[in-house]
Amino acid sequence: MPSRTQPPSNAPAPASPTAESAAKPAAKRSAKAGSAKAKAKAEPASAKAATSATAKSAKAAPMTAKTAGTAAAKPATKPASRPAAKPVPPGRFITLEGGEGAGKSTQLRRLLARLQAAGIDAVGTREPGGSTGAEIMRHLILSGAAKPLGPLAEATLFAAARADHLDATIRPALARGAWVVCDRFADSTRVYQGALGNVDPRLIAALEEVTVGETRPDLTLILDLPAEEGLARAAARSGRDADRFESEGLAFHRALREAFRALATSEPERCVLIDASFEAEAVEEAIWQAVSTRLKLPAPRRRRRS
């Protein structure tokens, strides 16, 4: 079997709102943490000792009836009541998968627009890429430099790019409660390097375990289309003959479709197979149905009466 590179997502890099902007909160946080550290360093030794002593005594002395009484004997000063911080609702992670030209990038844009219209903070991103580090890896992978090394090397390169993408873009966005929609993700590695590239499934699973960990997609939309139609769409889009991936041959693309369909069958709780042969509006509607059925959309904001 010839070596293969997982095909690129041709979504804009990054989709709006930008993957860079999704990465910002993390950068902000680390800058904040850095300044707190610097402040702690600059603190005079006595103040530092006092802080640690207070912390120590608080830790060592749990509140008893006696200490409660002592506190009550002091002038009654009401502790400033702070409103409890609202817990951040967890974000949702949606991935779009499928063969060449199936409409992943088209539907990502449409889904983002619908989520945003529903008042959801939604971030679009893609693989390979989606973060500064992973975009560098994208160029390395897609230049074909790794092709002679075979699917195993490619799988590890994709995993390295994915690790950066998750750390810099996906996890920070999910942590702030955003919904992340990603054009291709770990399933593409499973299919291209695993099912079609014959990389040992144990290695594919181990790479996923280490890089993706618990950040598994909540929902994976698999766009299903006969290989010929996908290739025709892709060729029409680019206005040229088949590119490196498209020229892999029809048998390859047919096998790819079957591998994605098998994946949808094997994980029905996560995956939804979408018939992508209809026009874009109808596919968008089917995707919206799946998203609204599988994931809890926030209630629409009520307008206040004046």
Ligand SMILES: Nc1ncnc2c1ncn2[C@@H]1O[C@H](COP(=O)(O)OP(=O)(O)OP(=O)(O)O)[C@@H](O)[C@H]1O
């Ligand atoms: N439902 C549809 N019907 C007809 N044409 C479509 C449909 N969806 C997308 N297209 C067109 O097909 C081409 C491929 O779509 P798109 O780029 O979204 O596919 P893709 O899955 O992202 O492809 P790739 O795997 O190459 O990244 C584009 O020119 C797009 O406008």
Ligand SMILES: [Mg+2]
């Ligand atoms: Mg694309």
